[in-house]
Amino acid sequence: MVILSQISRLQINGDRLNDSINRLAKIGRTADGHICRLAFSPEDLQARNLVRRWMEEAGMSVHTDAAGNLIATYAGQVDGAPALATGSHIDTVPSGGPYDGVLGVLAGIEVVRVLRENNLRLNHPLEVIVFSDEENTMIGSRAMAGNLNLEEAISVADALSAAGGDWDTVTSAQRSRREIAAFVELHVEQGSVLESTRKQIGVVQGVVGMNRYAITINGYANHAGTTPMHLREDALIAAAQLVLAVQNLALEQPSQPVATVGKLNVTPNAANIVPGRVELTVDMRDLSQQVLDEMTLRLTQELGAIAQRTNTQIDITPILRVAPSPAADTIQATIQSVCQDLGLSYQMMPSRAGHDAMEMGRFTDMGMIFVPSEGGVSHSGEEYTSPEQCNQGANVLLNTLLRLDALYPCA
Template structure:
């Protein structure tokens, strides 16, 4: 009899715990507001800590406020197999985003404990602090936190990051101690937050990596003028130039073989009056892809397009970089293990990138990383309408458990 046939998580308990945690921070419309460092966040962390203890884990909080449950392994000093996610939400979030990965990790450990089993490696379940905003938790563990720039971490509460970490039992002064060099691998289970799995009628997504991001601000300066008295061929219309820029961003993304995404999500028009030719427009551009070469090519192509648009519309166009995040590929060996587990469990699956950021983005910089996606109904997330079926939650948790077991067998 194989390990796969005798070990499984308690699906009823997993879904009961998801519902229990959803009551903390729930608003009248059904959405959740559980911002990091708020009383609701602290209450939820306390409940998760209780479940970790019940699962047989030792629990600690590191300097970054990460809540870490540890189930010891058979081999002394073996590096840890880590899993987990976050339990903080956006201001109007759903009940599965982040939470599923944390609670499934706890259930995976409990499944081992209930059967008297230990892996060779210790298993850690991590609740990362403030994933939805500063990502201070995962950055501290990865060693990428800005130790000399606390002002860069603007929290969603009226308190500096130093005070916020102290609320959780952490310490900004000791933040460097949260860095880890003893992780054998990190595997994060998460709801897809997109529609691909549902559209393709697949149960599991095997994540190829977390995309990188190029984000910039474009300012287009023309000449504000009377909408009635300025002939069409004499205008310096900033909004016309902006419209061409929006289309150029779309065309650039569609032309790339790596299938990136690119979005203009913000526009500010000045003077924004019905009878005035727009004199200035500021807009945002967000480009995402797994390929750093593709991201660089897209950025260069955009700059060339902007030069041509400025000449055509007789405007001035300036581009200001705002954010550059390197993509993080998932380890090929971890992807292969997840695929093998899906095949053994007879679960349909496909490979896809994660185009949203996750704690795995940072963890993948220091250890072998993998992610497991399960479907999001209608692709909806960060909303009270966010939904993943109880069956899919259980499927994802079982894939996580078996992935940890198989990684334990092949990793040093």
């Protein structure tokens, strides 16, 4: 029988965790100090082999599913109980850093090392998962959630077999809540919220959803010298008003959503011609689908008003819609209470970047723990989270999993 006072004294071995991070960072290190470990590349496969060895040395049984996910299981005490799971990814962008994804995987292995050296097993089996190709197609977590976009993922179909996956049976990678009762991912923030609020831990409320639109404004291209101002149908004037309206759409909502016009093409784009046509994109993100829907409604109202004022025609087409993935209340509350008991300051916050946890949250209870990123820098060799911050995050992960083991039923 495991006694709670015993558990609360458990701590991860910070030196061992950071040694693992540094050793993995040697695989794919480029001359200019970045890390390039693209999914399914020889570097990614080499890193998978090393991580697999560490998983086995930690007493876990390891297998690869059809989507190339590396899944390690530390057996639990109760037969037939669903698993608790943690993990992240070890692939990087072309010029990535040592912590993005890696921290979540290696902290998960470190949790198991600590349990094992203390002769402890959870009631539930504990899985540590390395998801395939997080940075590009997210094929690993998407397949697990049964949310695979086959058209996007086909680009990696051939590469899958090198990682032990199998495109023909990729749908078999799908899991359910009966198999995984809860998933918790530790990740670097990749932003500067924690640094600016001077908080040690981010308790993630969910991964934001996204609505993206393509907008076309048609006016009339005409001579920039001879066309009087009041007779113009200037598509760029309409676009300029729209850019500011989009900014206001976000600012007027209390939940602090973000909205961006990031791309804008002007035709004919010549100094002596009144712009006749503008194509632009609007990208809006928030934790609440209701807020996203309301912003979309306000956007269409604004488009109508701007079209009337500027004598232009404006068309809007949805191009991407990703539903928000809220974190489970139980897991958020557990992470908060762990932070309080460990004396760590924390901040409730949304994740504004996509993560494997977003897909896991589509079928089971999900939670995320953030640790600070120096200067908010990520997807860069300059990415830095101190050893102490990594250890704090891993200790929160360890204690969160211990508490969830008591909270989630085994049958």
